[in-house]
Amino acid sequence: MKIIVCMKQVPASSQVDIDPETGAMKRLSADTRTNPYDLFALETALQLREKLGGTVTVLTMGPAHAEEMMRDAYTMGADKAVILSDRKFAGADVLATSYVLAQGVHVLGGADLIVCGRQTTDGDTAQVGPAMAEHLHLPHAAWVAEITEADTEGLEVQQDLGSVTQVSRMTYPCLITVDKDLCVPRLPSYRLTRATAGRPVRFLSLADLPDQDLSRYGLVGSPTSVERMFAPPEAERQVYLPGSAEEKADALFQILTSRKIIM
Numbered sequence: 508m509k510i511i512v513c514m515k516q517v518p519a520s521s522q523v524d525i526d527p528e529t530g531a532m533k534r535l536s537a538d539t540r541t542n543p544y545d546l547f548a549l550e551t552a553l554q555l556r557e558k559l560g561g562t563v564t565v566l567t568m569g570p571a572h573a574e575e576m577m578r579d580a581y582t583m584g585a586d587k588a589v590i591l592s593d594r595k596f597a598g599a600d601v602l603a604t605s606y607v608l609a610q611g612v613h614v615l616g617g618a619d620l621i622v623c624g625r626q627t628t629d630g631d632t633a634q635v636g637p638a639m640a641e642h643l644h645l646p647h648a649a650w651v652a653e654i655t656e657a658d659t660e661g662l663e664v665q666q667d668l669g670s671v672t673q674v675s676r677m678t679y680p681c682l683i684t685v686d687k688d689l690c691v692p693r694l695p696s697y698r699l700t701r702a703t704a705g706r707p708v709r710f711l712s713l714a715d716l717p718d719q720d721l722s723r724y725g726l727v728g729s730p731t732s733v734e735r736m737f738a739p740p741e742a743e744r745q746v747y748l749p750g751s752a753e754e755k756a757d758a759l760f761q762i763l764t765s766r767k768i769i770m
Contacts, residue, residue: 508561508659508679510552511618512585513608513636514545516569516576517629541576544624544685546692551685552622553584553693555657562586564615568596568607574708581703582695589615593712595721600729601630605638607724610716612643620662621682625650636684647682648675652689 519538552563564587565580567573577588591611599607612618621643623636633649640647648664652672656663661678667686677683713724722728746762748755763769 508556508559508620509616509618510556510561510563511612511615511621512545512549512552512563512565512580513621513623513639514549514565514567514576514580515542515624515627516540516567516573517542517627539572539576541579542624542627542629544626544628544687546624547685547687547689548622548624549580549583549585550690550692551654551683552620554690555620555654556584558657559659561619564589564618566608566611566615567591568599568604568611571710577708578703579695581706582700583693584696584699587709588706589709589711591711593724595713595725598726598729599724600731601632601634601638602730603724603728605635606642606728607716608635609639609642610718611711612639613717614711614715617643617680619679621645621680623682623684625684625686633684636682640682643680643682645680645682646677647684648677649684651683651685654689 516539519540549563549565555561556563563585565577565585566589567576568591571590571592573590573592574588577585577590580588589611591607596603596607612621621636621639623639625636626633627635637647637649648666650666650668651664652667653665654662655665655674656676661676662681662683663674663676664683666673666675713719713721726732748758750758760769
């Protein structure tokens with residue numbers, strides 16, 4: 508069974524620089540981490556591989572330093588890692604990002620199953636996975652809370668859609684996006700860290716993709732644009748009120764009154 512897991516590096520904090528012209532985040536300006544939801548996607552894929560056999564390939568679109576995330580995926584058990592990296596991909600919205608990833612899937616020869624995290628913590632759209640499936644003309648199920656059955660023919664999944672729960676049965680090839688309660692991601696393995704230290708990470712650029720139409724990629728290929736983006740204001744520092752309980756209550760009352768939070 509051939510499984511592809513889509514992962515992404517996201518800012519580790521809100522302290523990021525914003526490009527004043529495009530309104531996009533300067534991703535190299537901040538520390539990064541693996542998108543938390545994607546760790547559940549990787550664990551789901553690894554468990555399915557253990558049950559059904561096959562390989563797990565991790566796929567991402569991002570800058571070269573995404574290799575660090577891919578090596579972390581190796582230490583958890585991924586077999587292969589591919590990074591789609593090209594300056595022409597920069598500034599992509601959901602449509603352009605999902606198209607690049609779909610093109611990457613084509614280069615890899617397709618997959619029986621594609622697993623994505625429910626959403627990313629920077630964009631929060633929860634749309635890239637389903638959009639990929641549409642580009643690839645695959646059946647898909649989003650917000651998967653449980654895989655109730657998995658065999659060599661397909662999957663039965665339970666989707667948490669807020670007010671309702673839906674059970675869907677799909678045959679391969681297909682795509683799912685998984686929620687955080689589906690499983691518990693495993694810790695990196697020291698043995699795998701040593702065993703995969705020299706394992707290569709494959710890089711693909713626009714020149715490697717089947718579709719060379721520049722109008723489908725990056726800012727040019729993005730029908731939506733960011734009008735304004737800014738980091739949230741920093742929270743005020745913690746204030747310690749000394750004294751007895753009565754003195755603390757009086758001091759707190761004075762603070763709330765002076766700020767007109769209470770009258």
